Amino acid sequence: MPTHTKVDVAIVGAGMGSGVLALLAAARGRRVAVLDRHADGPRDPVRGEILQPNGLRILDRLGLLDGLPAGEVSRTQRFHFHQIGGPRLVTIDYGVLREPYNYTLIARPSTVMAPLRRRLAETPGIEVRWGCEVVGLVRDGGRVAGVEVVSNGMRRRIEAAVVVGGDGAASPVRTALGIRSRIHAYRDGYLTLILPRPPGFGPDGRYYVGRREILGVFPLGADSVYLFYLWPAGDRPRLEAAGLDAFKARLTAIDPAIAPALEALSGWDQVGWMPCVKVVPRAWVADGAVLIGDAAHALNPHVAQGRNQALEDAVALDAVLASCFEVGNFSRRALALYERLRRPRAIVLQRLGDEMAFFWNTGNPLIGWIRNRVFAAMERDEPLRRKMLALVAGLSDRPYSVWDRVRALAGI
Ligand SMILES: Cc1cc2nc3c(=O)[nH]c(=O)nc-3n(C[C@H](O)[C@H](O)[C@H](O)COP(=O)(O)OP(=O)(O)OC[C@H]3O[C@@H](n4cnc5c(N)ncnc54)[C@H](O)[C@@H]3O)c2cc1C
Incomplete structure (x- = not known):
């Protein structure tokens, strides 16, 4: 690897949102470097994750669902909620949604990443560098102009028109940008x-x-x-x-x-x-740099939307970057459109995650009683059930209104 290279887009972190952004940018003729500190890619946590209809649609449009090994993924439509030691409270059925994205896909993250990684490796214009840790930002005057990396013990510099921090909830890029953030570690x-x-x-x-x-x-x-x-x-x-x-x-x-x-x-x-954390940075964009995925909006996993939101970030940012490249402007102002498009939706889901954590995780009998009553109301009341389903499935931004909450509680 040369000690000094130049690309259009330097993406830090090789998660799903980063990978999709790289593909979309390369399809527009950009030279992209995807940099991840792990030598053989992101570590696979001991978990399955839910891909929701919004994420499935994005991956499907890129042909990234085709190569998934059928024996390693589950297409799941129904989730049953039970009270421990008690009755079934509600069943949420994705089957009522419009086809073809009327299901969730449950898989290990590495299973879903595999076709994306293959595509990244074979796409001209994209270079994925594993074992490449970003240790600092290159600055030109006030703006970010690239990243400093350490790879094989060597320090190198990669210049870029724009740096994308897709480097997770603890985001070193966000820290290097000096963006103040509220970080909440759930108990x-x-x-x-x-x-x-x-x-x-x-x-x-x-x-x-x-x-x-x-x-x-x-x-x-x-x-x-x-x-x-x-x-x-x-x-x-x-x-x-x-x-x-x-x-x-x-x-x-x-x-x-x-x-x-x-x-x-x-x-x-x-x-x-x-562990579960929520991250609310003061800003998602800076002059020459932008945050995506958990770096921008980690949320409570009850919503099962983190990875799906990272995919939505990629699609929105690709469109905004296309106009930035047209005019050669990567200022905070030019990139702010991305944040305006994406932040309100992330906030709705972060709030939903907080509410879910409050009611679902509770040890308080009264709050637990309210939770069970709301679940039971959802079972009876199809519009209430559908509204929550649409929100969690990533197909709507509309949380429960005050009237919905009254209905859920009073059983009207
Ligand atoms: C218990 C739990 C369950 C979850 N379940 C779901 C679910 O069902 N559905 C869902 O959509 N989401 C779920 N999530 C959330 C989801 O895992 C995250 O939202 C998602 O992984 C975020 O992706 P990311 O690419 O932003 O960050 P990450 O996956 O954290 O990736 C960041 C990458 O950046 C790299 N990196 C970091 N620092 C550097 C550096 N300095 N230099 C180079 N590389 C660096 C890391 O190596 C890593 O590969 C769950 C989360 C938890 C905790």
């Missing part, structure tokens, strides 16, 4: 497990909500299930001190059907830990 995160699919496990996802207790069980391809279990951040020693058998017994008590899957759990090293 609860998730223990995650991928286990063999128990016999008879159907195509639907299941959520169980209780008193500061949530268990999710999702199908993950033909042979696996993905489990996530709410747990207080920093409290893993208490879990491990109680022992693996106690953990398995608790999960089995919530959903006896997963007992055969839990037989494959033999050590804590199989149990992942996922």
